Amino acid sequence: MKTIRYGGDYNPEQxxxxxxxxxxxxxREAGVDxxxxxxxxxxxxxxxxxxxxxxxxxxxxxxxxxxGIGVCLGTPTSSPPAWLRRAHPEIRLxxxxxxxxAGGSRHGVCPSAPAYLEACASIVERLASRYGDHPAVExxxxxxxxxxxxxxxxxxxxxxxxxxxxxxxxxxVDRLNRAWGTVFWGxxxxxxxxxxxxxxxxxxxxxxxxxxxxxxxxxxxxxxxTMQRExxxxxxxxxxxxxxxxxxxxxMDYFRWAEEVDVVSNNHYLIAEREDNHVxxxxxxxxxxxxxxGPWMVMEHSTSAVNWQPRNIAKTPGQMRRNSLAxxxxxxxxxxxxxxxASRAGAEKxxxxxxxxxxxxxxxxxxxxxxxxxxxxxxxxxxxxxxxEVAVVWDWESWWAQELEWRPxxxxxxxxxxxxxxxxxxxxxxxxxFVRPEADLSGYRLVVAPSAYLLTDAAAKNLRGYxxxxxxxxxxxxxxxxxxxxxxxxxxxxxxxxxxxxxWIEEFHPLTEGAxxxxxxxAVGRIWSEHLRLEGAEALAVFTEGPDAGxxxxxxxxxxxxxxxxxATALDDATGLRPLLSEVLDAAGVDRPRGxxxxxxxxxxxxxxxxxxxxxxxxxxxxIEGADALEGTAYTGAVPVPAxxxxxxxxxxxxxxxxx
Numbered sequence: 001m002k003t004i005r006y007g008g009d010y011n012p013e014q015x016x017x018x019x020x021x022x023x024x025x026x027x028r029e030a031g032v033d034x035x036x037x038x039x040x041x042x043x044x045x046x047x048x049x050x051x052x053x054x055x056x057x058x059x060x061x062x063x064x065x066x067x068g069i070g071v072c073l074g075t076p077t078s079s080p081p082a083w084l085r086r087a088h089p090e091i092r093l094x095x096x097x098x099x100x101x102a103g104g105s106r107h108g109v110c111p112s113a114p115a116y117l118e119a120c121a122s123i124v125e126r127l128a129s130r131y132g133d134h135p136a137v138e139x140x141x142x143x144x145x146x147x148x149x150x151x152x153x154x155x156x157x158x159x160x161x162x163x164x165x166x167x168x169x170x171x172x173v174d175r176l177n178r179a180w181g182t183v184f185w186g187x188x189x190x191x192x193x194x195x196x197x198x199x200x201x202x203x204x205x206x207x208x209x210x211x212x213x214x215x216x217x218x219x220x221x222x223x224x225x226t227m228q229r230e231x232x233x234x235x236x237x238x239x240x241x242x243x244x245x246x247x248x249x250x251x252m253d254y255f256r257w258a259e260e261v262d263v264v265s266n267n268h269y270l271i272a273e274r275e276d277n278h279v280x281x282x283x284x285x286x287x288x289x290x291x292x293x294g295p296w297m298v299m300e301h302s303t304s305a306v307n308w309q310p311r312n313i314a315k316t317p318g319q320m321r322r323n324s325l326a327x328x329x330x331x332x333x334x335x336x337x338x339x340x341x342a343s344r345a346g347a348e349k350x351x352x353x354x355x356x357x358x359x360x361x362x363x364x365x366x367x368x369x370x371x372x373x374x375x376x377x378x379x380x381x382x383x384x385x386x387x388x389e390v391a392v393v394w395d396w397e398s399w400w401a402q403e404l405e406w407r408p409x410x411x412x413x414x415x416x417x418x419x420x421x422x423x424x425x426x427x428x429x430x431x432x433x434f435v436r437p438e439a440d441l442s443g444y445r446l447v448v449a450p451s452a453y454l455l456t457d458a459a460a461k462n463l464r465g466y467x468x469x470x471x472x473x474x475x476x477x478x479x480x481x482x483x484x485x486x487x488x489x490x491x492x493x494x495x496x497x498x499x500x501x502x503x504w505i506e507e508f509h510p511l512t513e514g515a516x517x518x519x520x521x522x523a524v525g526r527i528w529s530e531h532l533r534l535e536g537a538e539a540l541a542v543f544t545e546g547p548d549a550g551x552x553x554x555x556x557x558x559x560x561x562x563x564x565x566x567x568a569t570a571l572d573d574a575t576g577l578r579p580l581l582s583e584v585l586d587a588a589g590v591d592r593p594r595g596x597x598x599x600x601x602x603x604x605x606x607x608x609x610x611x612x613x614x615x616x617x618x619x620x621x622x623x624i625e626g627a628d629a630l631e632g633t634a635y636t637g638a639v640p641v642p643a644x645x646x647x648x649x650x651x652x653x654x655x656x657x658x659x660x
Contacts, residue, residue: 001382003033004375005297005334007069008354010035012060013044014343020060023341024067026355031372032069035340036299037061038127039074039144040106043081046123054130065136072241072336073137075127075228077120078144079106088115094155097200105347107149111220112161117227124231132235140240141299142228145267146221151251152213158220159197165216167192179485180208207404207486214400218252226260241265243299246288247415253396254291255436264292265299265334269306270323272313276423278614281326282601283422286386287394289331290434295383297334298327303364304352312350318644320367321374322612325646328378329603329610330431331386335375377630378648384606386431389590391444392422394434398454401486402478409510411527417451417476420570424577427598430590441466446588452479454486460496467500468560472588474581475501476567477528478508492533501566502536502557509547517546517569519553523576525569529553532568543569554580563587596621600641609649613641626651 007027012020027035038045038057046052064071085092085103091113093101101108109116131137152158170176173189182188187206189195198205198213229240239262244254246266258264266288271277288296303320305312315323324335342353354368399414425432425448433444437459441447447466452459452475460480467473480494489495492504509529511517517525521541529548532555539552548568555566565584571577585592593602599615608629611621620638627634629648641647 001295001333003379004328004382005034005070005336006030006372006375007032007034007340008036008337009039009300009339010037011040011339011341011343012037013041013056014345015341017056017059019341020063023355024063024069026360027069027340028067030354030369031376032340032354034070034072034138034334034336035064036072036074036141036336037064038076039141040076040079042076042079042123043083045076046081046126048083049087052126061131061134061136065134069136070138071134071136072139072141073127073131074141075120075124075143075232077123077142077224077228078146078148080109080116080119084116084119085109088113088119090155090157091116092155093150093153094158094199095150096152096154098154101149105149106144110153110155110157111224112153112158113155114157117224120224121227121231124228128232128235132232132238137236137238139263140229140232140236140238142225142232142240142242145243145245145249146225147218147249147252148245151221151249152217153220154197154199158217161220162197162213162216163192163195165219166195166212169212179487180206180212181485181487182206203405205405207401207406210404211397211401211486214251215397218256221252222257222260229260239263241297241299243267244288244291246291247284250396250399250414255396258291258293264288264296266296267300267338268298268327269300269302270315272305272309273311278322278326278601278612279423279426280419281323282330282426283419285327285330285332286388286432287434289386290394292331294385295331295333297336298324298332299334299336300338301327301335302352303337303354303356303368305350307348307351314352316644317363317367320364321371322614322644322646324371325374325610325648326601326603326612328375328381329386329601329605329608329612331605333382335371374630378608380629380650381605381608384608386603386605388431388433389445389588390425390430390432390585391435391439391441391447392418392425392432393437393447393449393452394418395437395452395454397484398452401482402451402453404486408478408508409528411510411513412453412478414451414453417570420573420577421448421450421476421581424573424581426601427573428578428581428585429593429596429600429602430585431603438462441471442469444471445590446472446474446584448474449479450476453481454484455480455482455496456484457489457496460500463497464500464559467562467564470561472562472584473500473564474567474584475564477530477569498535500557500559500564501555502559502564503532503534503552503555503566506531506533511546515546517548518544519569519571519576520544521554521576521579523579524572525553525576526572527570528568530568532566537566540565593621593623604651607651609651611639611641611647611649613643613645616643618642624649624651
């Protein structure tokens with residue numbers, strides 16, 4: 001990409017042909033240069049089996065290309081036609097309770113069903129052979145939101161595919177039995193044919209079975225994607241992607257997915273009623289950049305309200321611009337919306353669009369045009385890196401395992417811990433990368449592991465080596481508990497982290513709902529406490545009440561040239577977590593701006609500093625010298641950032657000291 005790509009999902013089949021010409025005129029006015037096309041038109045281009053009608057798609061492709069608008073061409077496999085469901089009822093998705101999903105919506109099909117896969121291959125072959133060398137095609141959009149209607153299918157076909165997957169993974173059933181610990185409750189298998197899909201059953205299903213089932217289910221969708229990608233590659237040199245749902249699809253390991261796509265793209269929709277939704281957006285963007293290993297693109301976000309939340313609240317003036325430029329600041333090289341023109345019919349007719357129902361004499365349209373102009377001026381950020389000295393450990397498989405049934409507390413939630421730590425770092429203006437626990441950590445001054453329940457021996461060794469070589473590590477409770485099969489590591493908790501943290505845990509003490517515990521540091525703990533036994537670590541704070549009164553709540557262990565901290569409770573942010581993080585950040589030598597109000601989001605990308613004011617008061621940020629990339633204004637000492645506004649500075653010198 002040489003420019004920031006700008007556009008959205010385009011569904012011309014919903015409109016008469018005369019509207020198409022109006023559409024491309026407005027696209028040019030708004031600065032749109034890329035649209036997703038054909039994502040849901042399988043039933044239109046193949047109205048009956050083996051009969052094709054590409055006339056409308058041909059004309060739209062040529063019209064867009066003639067007006068300088070590129071195409072991200074979709075494969076329509078997420079919405080199979082009614083004739084395919086009727087001819088092959090076995091492709092219908094079966095849910096956990098054994099219910100067969102009816103038609104009338106998109107998705108809802110088994111990703112392992114041979115009839116579905118054969119039909120997918122056929123339509124993709126037709127599309128790729130017809131449009132593979134069309135000059136409009138710049139990117140392929142394979143399927144749409146894999147797993148949106150449920151990653152798991154519990155039909156007989158999926159169960160058989162699961163057994164084959166297990167046989168390939170384990171080789172012999174005795175190895176599976178050892179890995180899964182099936183001697184418990186006598187759940188031993190004598191052949192792979194005896195393994196069932198873990199659909200509705202009495203409580204206490206073997207967690208190792210459930211964990212492998214989740215792995216298999218995710219891989220089934222990846223196989224569907226790679227099949228289509230390989231067909232496309234025979235006919236087209238354009239890159240391929242599929243739109244991720246980071247972080248809100250917890251059933252897909254997107255680090256694994258990123259190995260298969262040419263371009264990482266993500267859908268993100270603001271959670272309207274969440275007060276800190278801008279922080280959640282930043283987390284999504286940082287995680288997507290981390291999955292991509294660099295620049296990425298927003299495949300879908302919304303100009304205003306969506307249609308599927310309990311209360312679909314419209315974005316306030318300027319909010320769409322703040323959201324869009326926050327994605328850009330955190331590594332996006334493309335900003336796409338769902339969708340171009342608001343639909344009059346169907347399930348998403350109340351979803352916002354670039355062209356709303358009210359047309360072009362609307363605030364929303366004017367903001368769309370203004371954003372296009374902003375992006376043209378900011379093209380210098382394309383390809384630039386986002387600097388991060390802190391890494392947060394994120395592991396989808398640990399998320400899956402931690403939230404299986406029968407854990408020590410219902411309050412042990414993967415995202416709750418991650419978001420608590422991320423939010424505190426965000427409010428201290430620290431930009432982070434997210435990493436797998438086995439990743440190369442040498443480039444980070446600090447690594448934070450808020451929720452690492454599942455931790456392999458290799459991952460634990462990696463973290464220990466990082467600390468020994470001079471790294472700083474901060475670990476939260478209920479980490480290092482089980483291996484990759486959800487089997488407890490031998491010995492006392494936290495398993496392979498004991499030596500790194502210099503302690504072991506005699507007993508967990510989950511707290512009752514709403515309970516809290518005081519620490520001698522003045523902090524307050526929630527959710528959890530532990531009976532820690534120190535073996536080398538020093539206590540930095542102790543519980544003053546509760547089952548662990550007088551025992552360590554916060555520790556530090558010096559190891560090699562580095563140090564590792566451990567937190568045995570959920571610290572409140574203001575008096576506990578934020579001071580702790582500030583202390584650890586200082587110890588690690590993490591550079592960050594000081595004294596800036598929390599409502600200011602500050603991110604450096606390449607030679608630009610993005611200042612986004614999420615508050616209701618004007619703020620001045622001192623210590624930045626450069627030129628306003630949007631307005632051309634020169635700044636020599638302080639940058640004024642109006643309430644609700646965004647300022648992007650092409651920096652000549654940066655030493656952010658304070659804000660007022």
